[in-house]
Amino acid sequence: DQQVKQNSPSLSVQEGRISILNCDYTNSMFDYFLWYKKYPAEGPTFLISISSIKDKNEDGRFTVFLNKSAKHLSLHIVPSQPGDSAVYFCAASAEKSSGDKLTFGTGTRLAVRP
């Protein structure tokens, strides 16, 4: 049962344009959401997070939007840079029921073309 889904396995964007990565979840107990970036042969690097009491969180070029009614979140990267090319994972936790356990999606590979 895939509780966190990233339906686009890959995305290609021109440098300077916006990258939009999407994530859907099914577990209504999830109350904290995170995005991680992963380069080959490295561990996931934390990018940005959002609590379920918010609908938007921004950090520099990265913005995460949360739509609780649709059980959908997205990561916007503006402007996209070649160094952003990596695999992006969406993750969620249900603090009240399962503590800090993170449930991950399968990832989206982003390629930013120069």
Added chain:
Amino acid sequence: DAGVTQSPTHLIKTRGQQVTLRCSPISGHKSVSWYQQVLGQGPQFIFQYYEKEERGRGNFPDRFSARQFPNYSSELNVNALLLGDSALYLCASSWTETQYFGPGTRLLVL
């Protein structure tokens, strides 16, 4: 500040053997979690430890065990290795809700 460190970086074992993976959390972080990532998938939760107590366990067989030491470092043990245990094993530490990951240990079981 040093991030999460893991050792060894790579490991090759044969079926039936046992393996121990080690993790040192970020200074001040009392919670350590372990994840398994196989190719093409997202990390899967194995264990979480907080203040040396197991706080959560994922859907993994009893061959997997872990412990946390007084200095908050942790070990993951896997007994009777199977070919399917070949994966990247990730350790994460946290102070609040955000978990920070180490570089992982890549285990190959032949």
